[in-house]
Amino acid sequence: MLRNTEKSWGLVSFLFHWIMAALFLCQFWIGWYMQGLKDLLAQYNLYQLHKSLGFTILALAVLRVIWALGSWRPAPPASMPEVEKQLSRGSHFLLYLALFVLPLTGWAVVSTSPLPIATWFFGLFVIPSLPLGISLHSEQVWTSIHGFLAYGAIFLVAVHILAALRHHFHHRDDILMKMVRPGFAGRKDSRIDKN
Ligand code: HEM
Ligand code: HEM
Structure with missing residues (x-):
């Protein structure tokens, strides 16, 4: 139940997926919303939360x-065309990459900023800056990279969600249900190999 099998996602992968999916979507919204705030205290707090x-x-x-x-990864339906399997693997790899690259480029933004604002981790301790040169120009460059990648990642997430819905409603396979029910190895009468 905790671990994945060749046919199902276990509880640990399930929790990682859904907790991080929720965090990612909130994080994107906060990043987009916080910049335009007029109330400076609220803006400071949202930046710290971000x-x-x-x-x-x-x-x-x-x-x-x-x-x-x-871990194992549940195998895709045998009937899935090879090119789709590769696209799915490629897009999962890019989603994983985004979960590293976005925080790192965000860290570069605050590390290069001439504004001496500390990064508090939930108000508990200060996270040090990366050893990068401080200048307005570098901050602007990193901000553009961070923003560009964030919008690229949300586009990929939208495609990812549409692909999951397409599998569920159009192909009627078990790909989405496996990610919704940890331990679920697919229906016996599944149309998984018929589409
Ligand atoms: C998965 C993680 C992250 C996501 C999805 C994300 C997303 C975003 C988005 C969508 C924006 C607005 C971009 C725009 O409209 O131009 C933004 C801005 C920003 N992010 Fe992130 N971010 C992440 C992690 C971080 C981290 C770890 C930091 C800092 C340690 C950070 C610092 C910033 C800053 C300072 C801005 C505002 C830049 C400005 O004032 O123009 N981000 N982020
Ligand atoms: C409502 C939103 C979402 C739905 C319905 C959804 C659905 C799914 C499904 C059905 C799978 C299994 C695919 C397979 O077995 O081939 C999956 C895997 C995956 N999803 Fe999502 N997803 C959502 C949001 C996200 C978000 C926001 C991210 C990351 C930013 C994400 C990252 C991943 C990754 C990396 C995998 C690969 C499996 C793993 O190793 O955990 N998903 N998703």
């Missing part, structure tokens, strides 16, 4: 990859 959640995502991403490297 940074804290970003580091939480980074830490979870490290644990998730370690877990994934030692």
Whole structure:
């Protein structure tokens, strides 16, 4: 139940997926919303929350990859065309990459900023800056990279969600249900190999 099998996602992968999916979507919304705030105290607090959640995502991403490297992955339906299998693997790899690259480029933004604002992790301790040169120009460059990658990642997430819905409603296979019910190895009468 805890571990994946050749046919099902276990509880650990299930929790990693859904907790990080929720964190990622909240994080994207906060990043988009916080910049336009007029109330400076609320803006400061949201920036700190954005940074804290970003580091939480980074830490979870490290644990998730370690877990994934030692785990089975449920095989895709045999009837799925090879090119779709490769697209699915490629897009999962890019989603994993985004969970590392976004926090790291965000960290670069605050590390290069001439504004001396500390990064508090949920108000508990200060996270040091990366050893990067401080200048307005570098901050602007990293901000553009961070923003560009964030919008790229949310586009990929949208495609990912549409693909999951397409499998469920159009192909009527068990790919989505397996991620919704940990331990579920597929229906016996599944149309999985008929589409
Ligand atoms: C998965 C993690 C993250 C996601 C999805 C994310 C997403 C975003 C988004 C969508 C924006 C707005 C971009 C725009 O409209 O141009 C943004 C801005 C920003 N992010 Fe992140 N971010 C993440 C992690 C981090 C981390 C870890 C930090 C810092 C330690 C950070 C620092 C910032 C800063 C400072 C800005 C505002 C830049 C400005 O004022 O223009 N982000 N982020
Ligand atoms: C409502 C939103 C979402 C739905 C319905 C969804 C659905 C799914 C499904 C059905 C799978 C299994 C695919 C397979 O077995 O081939 C999957 C895997 C995956 N999803 Fe999502 N997903 C959502 C959001 C997200 C978000 C926001 C992210 C990351 C930013 C994400 C990252 C991943 C990754 C990396 C995998 C590969 C499996 C793993 O190693 O955990 N998903 N998703």
